[in-house]
Amino acid sequence: MKVVSWTCRGINNTDTPAIPYLVWLIRKFSVNVLFLMETHLNDDHVQRLCRVLGYDYCDYVFVPPLQEDRNLLLIYRSPYINERDFNQITSLSRKWGGSVTIPGGGVFNNWLATWALIDIPFHGTPFTWCNNREGDECVYERLDRVYVTQEWLHRFPKSISVSFPISLSDHSPILFDSLPTVGRRKSPIKMESWCLGFNEVQDMIYEQWHTEINGSPMFSCTRKLKLIRFDMFKWCKSYKQCNLISWDEVHQSCAQLQLRIGQQPDHQAERILHQKVVLEAQVKLDYWKQRSKGRWLELADTNTKFF
Numbered sequence: 001m002k003v004v005s006w007t008c009r010g011i012n013n014t015d016t017p018a019i020p021y022l023v024w025l026i027r028k029f030s031v032n033v034l035f036l037m038e039t040h041l042n043d044d045h046v047q048r049l050c051r052v053l054g055y056d057y058c059d060y061v062f063v064p065p066l067q068e069d070r071n072l073l074l075i076y077r078s079p080y081i082n083e084r085d086f087n088q089i090t091s092l093s094r095k096w097g098g099s100v101t102i103p104g105g106g107v108f109n110n111w112l113a114t115w116a117l118i119d120i121p122f123h124g125t126p127f128t129w130c131n132n133r134e135g136d137e138c139v140y141e142r143l144d145r146v147y148v149t150q151e152w153l154h155r156f157p158k159s160i161s162v163s164f165p166i167s168l169s170d171h172s173p174i175l176f177d178s179l180p181t182v183g184r185r186k187s188p189i190k191m192e193s194w195c196l197g198f199n200e201v202q203d204m205i206y207e208q209w210h211t212e213i214n215g216s217p218m219f220s221c222t223r224k225l226k227l228i229r230f231d232m233f234k235w236c237k238s239y240k241q242c243n244l245i246s247w248d249e250v251h252q253s254c255a256q257l258q259l260r261i262g263q264q265p266d267h268q269a270e271r272i273l274h275q276k277v278v279l280e281a282q283v284k285l286d287y288w289k290q291r292s293k294g295r296w297l298e299l300a301d302t303n304t305k306f307f
Contacts, residue, residue, distance in 0.1 A: 001178045005035040005144060007085045007171035011049065012040040017281035018168050019052065024247045025164075026053055029175055037085055085129075085144045085171060096127065096261055098139035117147035120176065124163035125258040128172045134271065140261055146176045165254035167277055195236050204231050243284065250277050 004025055011018045025031060034053065041049065041060075050058040088108045089095050095102075127140035146161040153159065156178040166172040195201050208228045213220040240246075254277060257270040 001033065001176075002029055002031050003033040003035060003176040004029070004031045004173055005037075005085070005146075005176070006173035007037040007144070007169060009038050009169045009171070010040040011036070012042075012045055015282075015285070016168075017278070017285050019049075020285065021168055021247060021281075022053060025173060028247075031175075087143055089141050089143065094127075094142035096140040097136070098131075112147065116150060118150065118153055120146040120148055120159055120161045122146075122161045122163055122174075125165050125172065125255055126163075127258065127261060128163050128166070128174060130166055130170055132170055132271070132274075134268070138271070144171060144174045146174065165251055165258050167250055167254050167274065168281070195232065195239065198239075201232060201235060204228070204235065250281070253277070 006022075008018050008022075010016065011022075022034070026034065034055065039046075039049075046058060046060050050056075086108070088104055089102060090105060090109055090112075092100060092102065122145070127142050128144040129141050131137070131139045133139070142163075144163070148159065158180055159176070159178045160180050162175040162177070164173045164175070205228055208231060209224055211224065211227070213223050215223070253273060254270075257273055261270065
């Protein structure tokens with residue numbers, strides 16, 4: 001089972017890159033359960049978000065708006081696993097910057113001991129939260145963690161948690177995997193319908209289809225289709241790298257700096273990169289929203305094969 005937990009700090013706006021980021025996370029890591037906190041969503045938006053993300057069922061808890069930034073949790077509960085933003089650290093090794101005191105640390109450690117909860121080993125960036133301040137006021141902490149019972153660990157001894165870099169929120173998503181597998185799954189070559197509207201693709205298809213290929217008519221047709229598929233896949237991949245949001249690159253660039261925090265801290269460079277990532281993601285999202293709107297206006301009233 002794979003569970004992703006994230007304090008997203010608001011996904012009630014279609015202008016936020018957080019939604020395409022969640023779609024990418026779910027598809028890339030085959031997430032079974034998604035746990036979102038501080039979503040700013042109401043009842044109708046929760047159901048719509050579940051459909052967009054490809055989930056059939058969702059549970060959520062509405063919290064009275066004592067503060068504007070906390071009014072809804074989208075949750076998954078289990079008697080064996082507790083994965084979320086605990087808003088509490090247990091030792092100074094999970095903190096960089098700020099005060100050397102840990103308010104509430106003793107009470108939290110007693111709670112862990114009472115319920116015999118075990119911290120799952122983690123991979124990835126060392127900290128999952130930043131206060132987004134500059135200079136000496138900048139603080140990083142590992143607030144998001146995964147705790148399990150001894151029974152769970154006995155059933156799934158290879159369980160791990162992965163901390164992704166902090167990017168679109170002040171918290172980073174964390175992934176819990178009870179049965180991690182070694183190796184990368186090979187993805188099939190897919191043809192995406194969005195690329196069919198480009199003139200370059202139409203010219204590519206026309207050129208390949210009119211290429212002379214020696215052999216029987218069936219061999220010639222099969223060979224042309226294969227060449228068209230290969231050329232279109234290369235074009236789609238190249239176009240996406242230039243114009244779409246590459247979340248793999250976002251993760252890699254942010255992780256390179258955040259992994260050094262605590263050893264050779266360069267939080268100023270990390271903050272600049274964080275702002276750059278958010279800005280670039282927002283610009284590309286706005287571009288594709290405008291393009292989809294233009295496409296809708298162009299095709300909304302045209303006939304289909306049914307009408």
